[in-house]
Amino acid sequence: MAAMGPLGDSYALRCVSDLPPPFRPVFGFRYFNSLQSECFPVCFLSDVNMVVSAPTGSGKTVLFELCILRLLSRFLTTDWWFNLLKGTLKTIYIAPMKALVQEKMRDWKVKLGSLGINCLEMTGDSEFFNKKAIHDSDLILTTPEVYVTTCFASYYDLNKPLLLQTISLFLLTNICMQKFDSMSRHGVRDGGLGFFSDIALVLIDEVHLLNDPRGAALEAVVSRIKMLSRLGNMKSAPLANVRFIAVSATISNAEDIAEWLLAPPEGIKRFGEEMRPVKLTTKVLGYAPAKNDFLFERRLQSFIFDILMQHSRGKSALVFCSTRKGAQEAAQCLSQTAGSLGYSNPFMKSMQQYEHLREASLTCSDKQLQSCIVYGVGFHNGGLCLKDRSLVEGLFLKGDLQILCTTNTLAHGINLPAHTVVIKSTQFFNKEKGSY
Numbered sequence: 001m002a003a004m005g006p007l008g009d010s011y012a013l014r015c016v017s018d019l020p021p022p023f024r025p026v027f028g029f030r031y032f033n034s035l036q037s038e039c040f041p042v043c044f045l046s047d048v049n050m051v052v053s054a055p056t057g058s059g060k061t062v063l064f065e066l067c068i069l070r071l072l073s074r075f076l077t078t079d080w081w082f083n084l085l086k087g088t089l090k091t092i093y094i095a096p097m098k099a100l101v102q103e104k105m106r107d108w109k110v111k112l113g114s115l116g117i118n119c120l121e122m123t124g125d126s127e128f129f130n131k132k133a134i135h136d137s138d139l140i141l142t143t144p145e146v147y148v149t150t151c152f153a154s155y156y157d158l159n160k161p162l163l164l165q166t167i168s169l170f171l172l173t174n175i176c177m178q179k180f181d182s183m184s185r186h187g188v189r190d191g192g193l194g195f196f197s198d199i200a201l202v203l204i205d206e207v208h209l210l211n212d213p214r215g216a217a218l219e220a221v222v223s224r225i226k227m228l229s230r231l232g233n234m235k236s237a238p239l240a241n242v243r244f245i246a247v248s249a250t251i252s253n254a255e256d257i258a259e260w261l262l263a264p265p266e267g268i269k270r271f272g273e274e275m276r277p278v279k280l281t282t283k284v285l286g287y288a289p290a291k292n293d294f295l296f297e298r299r300l301q302s303f304i305f306d307i308l309m310q311h312s313r314g315k316s317a318l319v320f321c322s323t324r325k326g327a328q329e330a331a332q333c334l335s336q337t338a339g340s341l342g343y344s345n346p347f348m349k350s351m352q353q354y355e356h357l358r359e360a361s362l363t364c365s366d367k368q369l370q371s372c373i374v375y376g377v378g379f380h381n382g383g384l385c386l387k388d389r390s391l392v393e394g395l396f397l398k399g400d401l402q403i404l405c406t407t408n409t410l411a412h413g414i415n416l417p418a419h420t421v422v423i424k425s426t427q428f429f430n431k432e433k434g435s436y
């Protein structure tokens, strides 16, 4: 099979059967797409650091998977047996959002679990992770902040009063940069943070968020790993040759990131809009101002239903709002309008869909969410409990929930494919600055 490369050159698509037999079942398709085929030699046949910029949905996760498999190919025997030595070559996956980490965890637990690869989630929502769990894991999925604090927390004296530990944890998130520095040096020497030496691959998702306030924690983690990898006593450890892969949909300065991650020119891959699996059409709609920003924001609510009728036409839609309350109110407003139309509710296609939603609503902890869901509209924000958030994501993915109003909790890389995306307002209230 042939495809056109980003520079117009034609090349053959790589086939999953190009991989060693034990790795083939990881992929549920036969051919890598053109982006993956172009990156295949660098990801799977080399160990260089990489920075990849490609549109959303173009299949960047597979690049991570190829790099993981490249690392684990060290456990392949000459007659293609896969003899994994648990926890001895670790991959760290770092994403800016807890929800994104959890999504990858669900995916990789199934895909890589069949190879015996042990995945461990380190987020605020996961149960307490102890040293043994970290030691035995092959793939650790985390956010940069949690990664920093967890390394710290492993030093806690478990006999200390809980309150004292809680206060310490609070303090350490504020002083993590300085403390992580001294702690990680100390830890590696006395074996307390021995798992650091087993890190052989670091996968950084949504790397453009380096520019975000949370970027500092990511920068600290990467710099620390780089620094530790150069320590004399790491010479024979996997960490000495640690590999970094950073991907993002929007990096304008891939070269700067490549320099930081020591990625050579062949490790820098940029792909444009031509790699988008579905063409994106953008429409900007302007509305007359209201007396103040607050009233304008509220008034926008009343336009969303008509916009959805015009553009989404019975297909799934995400409505992005600037605040948690905004997302909740938009969902309530839409569900009331839809509910008032009775059997003509445009968000309800069948009796079966209604039954699924009614059953799901009974398991919902949030009463407001419960009342919206039955009309085919949901909301998703950081204020919902994990169970409700997962419920809403599942219903939207299955197509039962047609409309999902959300804050940017869903904007950072979570895969909830939608036909239409409405961005309700282009400004948000910045608490620190006290202005929009």
Ligand SMILES: Nc1ncnc2c1ncn2[C@@H]1O[C@H](COP(=O)(O)OP(=O)(O)OP(=O)(O)O)[C@@H](O)[C@H]1O
Pocket (backbone or CB within 6 Å): 029, 031, 032, 033, 036, 054, 055, 056, 057, 058, 059, 060, 061, 062, 248, 249, 413, 414, 415
């Ligand atoms: N070679 C392939 N053949 C068929 N489907 C594929 C292939 N590669 C990826 N996919 C599917 O395409 C979808 C998008 O892939 P993926 O999530 O990796 O994109 P992405 O570039 O990481 O997007 P984002 O920027 O949103 O994270 C997924 O459902 C994935 O299973």
